[in-house]
Amino acid sequence: MAWESLDRRTPVIEPNAPPVLSEAIRAKIRSFFPRYETKRAALLPALHVVQDALGHVSWQAMKEIAEVLEIPPAQVLDTISFYTHFWTHEKGRKVVVLCRSLSCQLLGADAVRQAIERQLKIGEHETTEDGAYSFVTEECLAACDHAPCLLINERLHKCVKPGDVPKLLADPNNDRVAMPRSELFDRPAGSAVESKGGA
Amino acid sequence: MASFEPVLTRNFGVENIRSIDVYRAKGGYKAAETALRSMSPEQVVEVVTAANLRGRGGAGFPAGVKWSFLPKDRRITYLCVNADESEPGTFNNRALMEGDPHQVLEGILISGYATRTTTAYIYMRVEFHEQFHVLQKALDAAYAAGLFGRNILGTNFSMDCYIHRGAGAYVCGEETGLIESLEGKRGWPRIKPPFPAVEGLFRRPTVVNNVETLACVVHIIERGAEWFKSIGTANSAGPKLYTISGPVKRPGVYEAPLGLSCRELIFGDAYAQGMSDGKGVKGCIPGGLSVGVLTEQELDCKLDFDDVRKYGLLGLGTAGAIVIPSDADIRQVLMNVTRFYAHESCGQCTQCREGTSWMYKIAARIAIGAGRIEDLDLLIEVSQNMGMMGGLSICGLPDGAAYPIRTIVEKFRDEFERHIRAQEPGRAAEVLRRLNPAAYSLPILGQSRWVGVR
Ligand SMILES: Cc1cc2nc3c(=O)[nH]c(=O)nc-3n(C[C@H](O)[C@H](O)[C@H](O)COP(=O)(O)O)c2cc1C
Numbered sequence: 310m311a312w313e314s315l316d317r318r319t320p321v322i323e324p325n326a327p328p329v330l331s332e333a334i335r336a337k338i339r340s341f342f343p344r345y346e347t348k349r350a351a352l353l354p355a356l357h358v359v360q361d362a363l364g365h366v367s368w369q370a371m372k373e374i375a376e377v378l379e380i381p382p383a384q385v386l387d388t389i390s391f392y393t394h395f396w397t398h399e400k401g402r403k404v405v406v407l408c409r410s411l412s413c414q415l416l417g418a419d420a421v422r423q424a425i426e427r428q429l430k431i432g433e434h435e436t437t438e439d440g441a442y443s444f445v446t447e448e449c450l451a452a453c454d455h456a457p458c459l460l461i462n463e464r465l466h467k468c469v470k471p472g473d474v475p476k477l478l479a480d481p482n483n484d485r486v487a488m489p490r491s492e493l494f495d496r497p498a499g500s501a502v503e504s505k506g507g508a
Numbered sequence: 509m510a511s512f513e514p515v516l517t518r519n520f521g522v523e524n525i526r527s528i529d530v531y532r533a534k535g536g537y538k539a540a541e542t543a544l545r546s547m548s549p550e551q552v553v554e555v556v557t558a559a560n561l562r563g564r565g566g567a568g569f570p571a572g573v574k575w576s577f578l579p580k581d582r583r584i585t586y587l588c589v590n591a592d593e594s595e596p597g598t599f600n601n602r603a604l605m606e607g608d609p610h611q612v613l614e615g616i617l618i619s620g621y622a623t624r625t626t627t628a629y630i631y632m633r634v635e636f637h638e639q640f641h642v643l644q645k646a647l648d649a650a651y652a653a654g655l656f657g658r659n660i661l662g663t664n665f666s667m668d669c670y671i672h673r674g675a676g677a678y679v680c681g682e683e684t685g686l687i688e689s690l691e692g693k694r695g696w697p698r699i700k701p702p703f704p705a706v707e708g709l710f711r712r713p714t715v716v717n718n719v720e721t722l723a724c725v726v727h728i729i730e731r732g733a734e735w736f737k738s739i740g741t742a743n744s745a746g747p748k749l750y751t752i753s754g755p756v757k758r759p760g761v762y763e764a765p766l767g768l769s770c771r772e773l774i775f776g777d778a779y780a781q782g783m784s785d786g787k788g789v790k791g792c793i794p795g796g797l798s799v800g801v802l803t804e805q806e807l808d809c810k811l812d813f814d815d816v817r818k819y820g821l822l823g824l825g826t827a828g829a830i831v832i833p834s835d836a837d838i839r840q841v842l843m844n845v846t847r848f849y850a851h852e853s854c855g856q857c858t859q860c861r862e863g864t865s866w867m868y869k870i871a872a873r874i875a876i877g878a879g880r881i882e883d884l885d886l887l888i889e890v891s892q893n894m895g896m897m898g899g900l901s902i903c904g905l906p907d908g909a910a911y912p913i914r915t916i917v918e919k920f921r922d923e924f925e926r927h928i929r930a931q932e933p934g935r936a937a938e939v940l941r942r943l944n945p946a947a948y949s950l951p952i953l954g955q956s957r958w959v960g961v962r
């Protein structure tokens with residue numbers, strides 16, 4: 310429920326935590342400013358950039374985003390708590406998002422879900438011990454013609470059968486879209502962050 | 509029927525159509541040149557109004573009329589392109605953006621010109637990763653070709669266009685929820701009036717339109733209002749992208765004149781070609797989840813803006829059909845539907861927040877074999893006590909919740925009752941007592957009996 314904090318553990322607030330946003334990330338956030346009348350409007354793009362770069366948006370990161378956008382940190386927290394896409398605690402390097410809406414359910418999403426949980430040995434909203442995968446379900450992904458379908462990070466997997474799951478999850482490139490891409494929302498080049506999964 | 513020529517999908521499958529040169533070679537951006545070079549913005553609005561282009565995003569409001577509500581003396585205007593597409597069963601916008609991205613951009617350009625837009629924002633749901641890259645690449649190419657930015661096509665019209673990515677919330681598809689979300693806030697719909705045309709994004713005049721609505725504009729300019737009106741039915745003009753999913757032979761996107769029957773969409777040779785694995789049809793949710801359900805006997809319903817109402821549906825919706833096979837358990841269907849709205853209600857309005865999650869709890873109990881006959885009345889009662897149409901809530905989400913839930917319960921009541929009668933005796937009371945005895949000892953309005961735990 311959008312108004313209920315489902316997947317959010319209380320962020321650990323450390324008053325003296327070191328800064329987490331590199332200058333490259335800050336510059337990337339600022340590059341969105343000319344698009345909008347207010348700086349606050351750059352908040353969703355900023356959260357995307359930070360989550361892509363750091364894996365999740367910690368309380369410290371929220372405070373620094375607030376600084377860049379010149380708004381109170383409470384407004385960042387308020388907004389972030391509304392959207393299911395953002396993680397305020399660590400998540401796996403890859404996130405499996407399984408569709409649970411009607412078309413997918415009618416075509417066997419429940420069995421796919423069980424196969425994923427069996428393979429990863431985790432339930433919904435959990436992360437594997439090695440930090441490779443997190444698993445969530447979401448409402449319709451607008452790909453019902455390919456039901457049952459799931460996303461692994463950026464990549465959509467279509468008409469998934471329970472038997473396909475082990476192979477699918479073992480594939481190191483299962484989270485990439487192989488196509489000309491725009492780097493607009495991507496992690497800024499040169500930012501010192503861990504490499505993001507895959508080969 | 510045979511004479512119908514698809515236009516929205518005409519370039520689908522053309523090799524390299526995502527490249528601007530190929531799109532231009534197919535006649536692309538000609539309509540934009542016509543509009544910008546030889547028509548005034550007011551003339552474009554007139555043609556679109558005359559064509560009776562009704563919004564394809566769900567509400568069916570005429571686009572030209574909406575544009576004419578913009579105040580005359582404005583200096584800044586925003587166009588928000590609604591690409592949030594989260595209505596279960598719907599994927600026509602996705603198909604348009606990946607199948608022919610420049611057609612979408614051309615529609616934005618012409619509509620932006622008509623509304624004298626200064627900046628257009630394409631609000632795209634974040635799950636559209638591939639589509640984001642496709643459209644952003646196309647947008648970059650269009651900018652390089654002078655189709656966006658300053659002095660477009662050498663005229664003195666200037667407009668910027670950006671893609672703004674959402675973050676996973678159905679309610680951000682509601683036009684004012686979208687605006688709030690664009691401003692960097694939680695996607696809480698606003699009370700209307702003021703309508704966005706008067707006070708929208710950053711409190712400026714704003715137009716919100718669906719991707720498909722804007723794509724239609726290209727063809728209206730190219731072929732004229734009379735051509736557009738000659739397609740479809742009297743009140744529902746033009747071509748429409750129907751989508752169909754569920755256990756059918758050929759799920760997908762099909763372009764047809766408005767007024768296609770649901771039966772034709774499921775069984776027609778040009779469409780889904782019937783059920784897979786020889787299954788029968790139990791029912792069909794023909795317009796995205798929120799419109800309600802048709803039974804097998806009602807499949808002759810025409811999917812346009814009027815006929816659907818004769819069958820107790822909310823409206824045409826998005827024309828995204830979900831086919832329910834005869835072997836599906838209706839209790840599971842109901843649980844899935846109620847869960848969606850309980851999860852997606854933004855929580856501002858009491859009736860919607862509490863009503864949607866209450867209905868989900870009831871449906872979940874029925875699904876685990878702990879339902880009561882009274883629960884069916886209770887579901888209908890709750891569904892009647894929420895919604896914008898009754899003045900009880902800020903946006904249309906709870907209306908969209910009430911229709912499918914009410915029609916499923918009413919039209920399949922026998923089946924629910926059969927399941928409930930076959931339950932283990934005493935199970936319902938036992939589960940209820942365990943969950944929350946107090947919460948369910950409530951009277952049903954209009955009935956003089958109490959429905960306590962028995
Ligand atoms: C809860 C809710 C969700 C909506 N979601 C969408 C959506 O995902 N896409 C869309 O185009 N319209 C959606 N709408 C309809 C919009 O509010 C609005 O009517 C539409 O974008 C207007 O565009 P149109 O006139 O071109 O159809 C939604 C409405 C409600 C009440």
Ligand code: SF4
Nearest residue numbers: 854856857860901903
């Ligand atoms: S009706 Fe529901 S979704 Fe709409 S604003 Fe109110 S609580 Fe939010």
Ligand code: FES
Nearest residue numbers: 408413449450453
């Ligand atoms: S129902 Fe699963 S993608 Fe639409």
